[in-house]
Amino acid sequence: MGREDELEAFRAALDDSSGAVPVLTLYGPSGIGKTALLRRFALEAAQRGRTVTEVDAELIEPTEQAFRAAAGFTGTAPQVLLVDAVDRLEPLAGWIRDQFLPRLPPGSVVVLAGRRPPSLSWQADLSWDGTFRVHRLSGLSRSQSAHLLRDSTPGRVTDRPARLAFADGHPLALRLVGQDRDTPSGGDWRPSPEVVQDFLERVLGPVPSATHRQALEICAHVPDTTEDLLRVFRPDDAHELFGWIRQQPYALSRRSGLRLLPVVAEALDRDLRWRAPDAYLSLHKTVRTYLQHLVRNRPEPTSLRAAGAFNYIQTRGRRFPGFDWDEDDDTVDETPYGADDDRAVRDFAHRELGPEGAAAVDFWLHRQPAGFRLYRSVRTGDLVGILGVLTLDRWDAVETVVDPVVAVARDHIEACRELRPGHQVHLVRFALVRRRAPELPTVSARMAACVTRKLLRLNQPEWSVHAVSGVDERSVRLLEFADFRQLPSGPLLAEQRVRLFARDWGTNRIDEWGDLLDDRMFFGLRTPGVAGLPRTTVLSRASFDRAVHDALRDWHQRERLAANPLLHASFVARRPGAPEANLRQLIVRAVEAIDEDPKAKIQRAVVWATYVEGGSTQQTVARELSLSFSTYRRYLKRGIERVCWHLWEQEVTYGAQVAVSRFDPT
Numbered sequence: 001m002g003r004e005d006e007l008e009a010f011r012a013a014l015d016d017s018s019g020a021v022p023v024l025t026l027y028g029p030s031g032i033g034k035t036a037l038l039r040r041f042a043l044e045a046a047q048r049g050r051t052v053t054e055v056d057a058e059l060i061e062p063t064e065q066a067f068r069a070a071a072g073f074t075g076t077a078p079q080v081l082l083v084d085a086v087d088r089l090e091p092l093a094g095w096i097r098d099q100f101l102p103r104l105p106p107g108s109v110v111v112l113a114g115r116r117p118p119s120l121s122w123q124a125d126l127s128w129d130g131t132f133r134v135h136r137l138s139g140l141s142r143s144q145s146a147h148l149l150r151d152s153t154p155g156r157v158t159d160r161p162a163r164l165a166f167a168d169g170h171p172l173a174l175r176l177v178g179q180d181r182d183t184p185s186g187g188d189w190r191p192s193p194e195v196v197q198d199f200l201e202r203v204l205g206p207v208p209s210a211t212h213r214q215a216l217e218i219c220a221h222v223p224d225t226t227e228d229l230l231r232v233f234r235p236d237d238a239h240e241l242f243g244w245i246r247q248q249p250y251a252l253s254r255r256s257g258l259r260l261l262p263v264v265a266e267a268l269d270r271d272l273r274w275r276a277p278d279a280y281l282s283l284h285k286t287v288r289t290y291l292q293h294l295v296r297n298r299p300e301p302t303s304l305r306a307a308g309a310f311n312y313i314q315t316r317g318r319r320f321p322g323f324d325w326d327e328d329d330d331t332v333d334e335t336p337y338g339a340d341d342d343r344a345v346r347d348f349a350h351r352e353l354g355p356e357g358a359a360a361v362d363f364w365l366h367r368q369p370a371g372f373r374l375y376r377s378v379r380t381g382d383l384v385g386i387l388g389v390l391t392l393d394r395w396d397a398v399e400t401v402v403d404p405v406v407a408v409a410r411d412h413i414e415a416c417r418e419l420r421p422g423h424q425v426h427l428v429r430f431a432l433v434r435r436r437a438p439e440l441p442t443v444s445a446r447m448a449a450c451v452t453r454k455l456l457r458l459n460q461p462e463w464s465v466h467a468v469s470g471v472d473e474r475s476v477r478l479l480e481f482a483d484f485r486q487l488p489s490g491p492l493l494a495e496q497r498v499r500l501f502a503r504d505w506g507t508n509r510i511d512e513w514g515d516l517l518d519d520r521m522f523f524g525l526r527t528p529g530v531a532g533l534p535r536t537t538v539l540s541r542a543s544f545d546r547a548v549h550d551a552l553r554d555w556h557q558r559e560r561l562a563a564n565p566l567l568h569a570s571f572v573a574r575r576p577g578a579p580e581a582n583l584r585q586l587i588v589r590a591v592e593a594i595d596e597d598p599k600a601k602i603q604r605a606v607v608w609a610t611y612v613e614g615g616s617t618q619q620t621v622a623r624e625l626s627l628s629f630s631t632y633r634r635y636l637k638r639g640i641e642r643v644c645w646h647l648w649e650q651e652v653t654y655g656a657q658v659a660v661s662r663f664d665p666t
Contacts, residue, residue, distance in 0.1 A: 002144040003037050006135050010041050010111065013133075014048060014080075019106035020131045025122075026113040028137035029250040029261060030203045031172025034113040037137070038082045041111055045080040050109075052080045057088040064095055071100075078107030086114040097122060115249035139169020139263075152178030159189035165319075166191055168262040173199055193274050196267045203250060203264060215241040216260070220268035221287055223312050223325060224257035224305075232290050233283075256305050269316065273522075281522055287313060288514055295456045304334075307456065308449035314517045318481065322474035323448065324441035330378060332385075332442045334450075337365070337372035344383050345374070352432050361430060363402050364388055373450055375433075375443045385443040388430035389454055394419070404491035405429060408500060409465045412487050416504065416563035417550060423462035426455060430467070431475065448478070456510060466501045476501075483516055504565070512540055539569060544651065545644045551587060552611040552640065571650040588612065590646040594639055602627075603639035610636060 006026065013022035026034050042052045053072050060066045067089065071081055081104075083089075089096065101110060112118070122132055140148060145164050152175040157163070163180070167173035180195045191199075207213045211234060218233060219225040225245070231238035242258070245251050250264045260268070273280045291313070294306035312325040337345065342365070349361040365372060368390050375385035392399075392406070395414075400407040409427060413419060428451055433443045455464060466484060468475050476499070480486075484501035491498050508516070539547065547566045554560035558580075566572055567579040575582045591612060594604035602625075609621045616624070622632035 002140045003033070003040070003137075006037060006137070007040065007044070009133055009135065010044065010109075013109045014045060014050065016107075016109075021101060021104050021106065021108050021110060023101065023110045023112065023128065023132050025118050025132070025134045026111065026137055027115060027117045027134070027249070029115060029248075029264070030205070031170060031199075032137045032139070033171040034137060035084055036171070038084055038111065038113055041080075041082055045109070050080050051077065052082065055081070055083045057083060057085040062089050062091050064092060064100075067092060067096070068100070073104060073108075076105045078105045078109075081108065081110045083110070083112050086112040087116055093119065094121070097125065097128075102127070116247070139261075140171060140174075141169065145169050145174055148174045149178050162189045166263065166266060168266075170261070170263045172202060173263045173267075191267070191270065193271070196271050196274075199263075199267050200271060203267075208244070211237065212241060212244060215245060217268055217272050218283065218287070219245055219251070219258060219260055220265040220272075221283060221313060221316070222291075223309050224254055224259050226257040229257075229287070229290060232286060273317075277522075281518065284313060284316075284521065285518055288518060292456055292511075292514065295453055303453055303457075304449055307453035308445065310456070311445070311448050311452055314521050315478075315481070316521055318521075320474065320478055320481075322441055323445045323478065325445050326442070332439050332446060333376045333378050334446055335374050335376070337369055337374055341374055341383075345372075345386060348383050348386060348434070349430075349432065352434070360403055360405075361386070361388065364390060364429060367399070372430075373447075375439070375446060377437075377439055383434075384437045384439050385433045385447065386430055387432075387447045387450055388428075389451060390427040390429050392425040392427060393423070403429075405467050405498060405500065408487065408489060408491050409463075409502070412500075412502065413463050415560060417506070417554075417560065419462055424458065426458060426461050426464045428464075428466040431472075444474070458510075461505045461510070463505060464503045468499045468501060481520060483513070483520070504563075506543075506546065508543060508565075509540065512543070539565060539651075541648065544569070544648055548587075548644045548647055549640065551583065552607070552643070555584075555587075555611050556614045566647075569651055571647070571653070586647060586650070587643065590643045591639075593646050594642050600639070600642065603635045603642065606632060606635045607639035607643065 006024075009024060013024060016022055026037060028034060038054070042054060045052045053070075055067070055070045060070050073079060073081070104110070117136065118134060122128060123134075125132075139145070142164070145167060146160070148171060149160065149163060149167070157178065157180075163177040164174075167177055176195045176199055177191060180189075180192055204216070207216070214233065215230055218230060222229065225242075227238050227242040230241050234241060245258055246253060250261045252259045252261070259265075272283070288310065291306045291310045295303050295310065297303075298306065308325060315323075315325070345365065346358060346362060350358040353361070365388075368388075371389045371391065373387045374383060375387070376382060377384050390406075395410050400410055406427070406429075409425065413425065419425065431444075431447050433440050433447075437443070455461065464484070466475070466479055468479070476486075479501045482503075484503045487500040487502055490500050503513075505513075543565070547564055547569075551561060551564050551566055554564065561583075562580060564583070566583055572579050572582050572586065591604060591607050594600050594607065605625060606621070606627075609616075609625065610618060618632065618636075619629060622629045625632065627635070
């Protein structure tokens with residue numbers, strides 16, 4: 001099944017009665033099906049009574065005499081010549097084109113199959129104009145792949161969708177995964193290391209050096225590779241490595257760089273992850289840091305592509321249905337909102353959200369038009385998606401009354417702590433995609449890239465909040481993976497519950513979030529090697545100290561204390577009992593421990609009276625302790641520093657007790 005276009009071109013060549021000698025060229029990487037297609041050509045020609053000669057260039061010397069003998073043309077009768085592995089005959093390319101083929105009997109048909117496309121000399125030669133055809137063999141369609149997998153499987157196998165997704169239409173990969181072992185009950189199928197190795201050995205062939213292999217592994221980890229990215233790893237030979245990859249039959253040259261065939265990239269990436277997990281994680285972190293630099297420092301087109309690549313590498317090895325991370329997809333056009341788009345946006349919002357939702361879109365279009373981006377189908381020009389990202393640096397009474405989503409976000413954030421001057425709330429308010437639109441996966445990934453770009457470029461984000469429709473499970477999965485937590489309540493709009501997911505950047509900064517995503521990409525959502533332990537948050541020292549300050553300040557405000565990130569720190573969450581009670585007890589002990597230094601007793605008294613006893617202003621506490629206010633403030637600062645240090649020592653101790661006993665990097 002499949003290859004209908006190539007078969008049709010071959011049949012047209014057989015039917016050509018002009019007396020010309022049609023030449024068809026097939027090219028593509030190893031295992032893509034060139035040899036199988038040549039066999040179908042041979043059968044088709046034989047059924048029409050044509051004389052067929054098949055030449056495997058792997059089995060002959062690349063000399064004129066050897067090729068002439070293998071081709072076997074004698075007399076004036078037209079024949080069909082099928083040459084496989086024609087790349088081996090590169091030294092003879094000029095002689096074959098200029099001398100051998102022009103002397104073939106009229107009506108003959110020639111098919112040349114190889115890994116690489118023919119040189120431009122063929123297409124520039126006017127003598128072959130109209131008779132020379134080039135066909136690049138790509139992967140099989142989904143239905144054709146399913147048929148081949150069925151034929152390649154000796155019996156019933158588990159998880160056919162995962163096998164089809166890995167092979168991505170590559171015939172050799174389909175045959176290999178069809179023979180691969182089943183996954184134990186309840187597990188997801190992944191290609192075995194043996195299948196990955198077998199596939200890579202057949203498709204890559206010999207790789208010149210370990211440096212070239214590393215360049216391939218870098219290229220495999222990202223959607224598209226530039227010479228600049230290779231230079232981060234190999235500053236002295238990036239140009240040579242880029243040129244070498246560019247010549248490989250499994251590499252595609254695209255607008256934004258080089259891309260490996262998906263199955264080749266996936267196999268290389270899985271092989272490194274299994275074979276050298278430390279090297280894999282190091283490569284990933286270096287690439288991620290480079291992409292963050294591009295997002296923050298390059299103009300919008302480059303920055304958006306880098307944000308899409310950031311999302312792509314952080315979701316490696318995970319399935320997120322509904323997102324297509326192919327940033328060079330030309331099916332969707334993305335533009336900022338303009339005044340001329342007003343009518344189309346209103347109609348779209350009314351159709352997708354109803355009157356109440358459309359009113360909210362209209363309200364924010366007038367308030368923050370720069371926060372909206374539109375997505376149109378290149379094929380039809382129709383609007384297929386709207387993204388609205390709001391930036392809030394204060395709570396406006398009108399906005400919270402008009403939009404219940406903003407009101408709920410405000411209530412949650414204010415319950416944790418006040419929005420600090422100069423800081424912002426980053427609210428993804430609308431992410432609308434036309435129902436059942438074929439462009440949905442592309443639009444969803446483009447929206448995710450736009451949101452990531454905005455987030456990574458924000459100077460002082462305090463919170464990020466995402467509003468998600470109650471039926472949008474694809475976005476929920478991605479947000480949960482990205483460590484956004486669902487708020488306990490959400491507004492009801494147009495009789496549909498809106499779920500809000502939030503992240504507090506006051507406790508984990510953007511770069512710390514990147515480290516967390518690195519770990520989740522590699523280890524998964526669970527702490528590696530530790531089963532059944534409570535979920536914990538890893539805080540930097542600065543974030544930890546801020547959280548201690550907040551806990552002391554909120555000592556008598558239970559609702560605020562309940563949102564403190566220390567409740568999820570190891571030294572609190574992994575103790576038996578209720579986290580809030582644990583935290584209070586630990587803080588009391590830390591304050592009391594100040595007394596261990598006889599010179600610090602007054603510091604203990606200041607901290608205790610100010611926070612644990614509470615109920616008085618700092619000026620009142622200073623007077624009661626017979627201290628000047630400046631002296632009181634100095635003792636308070638030193639006392640809090642001692643509390644922070646005492647608690648931090650316990651956090652480090654508990655973290656060290658969690659040993660990474662084992663993990664599965666595949």
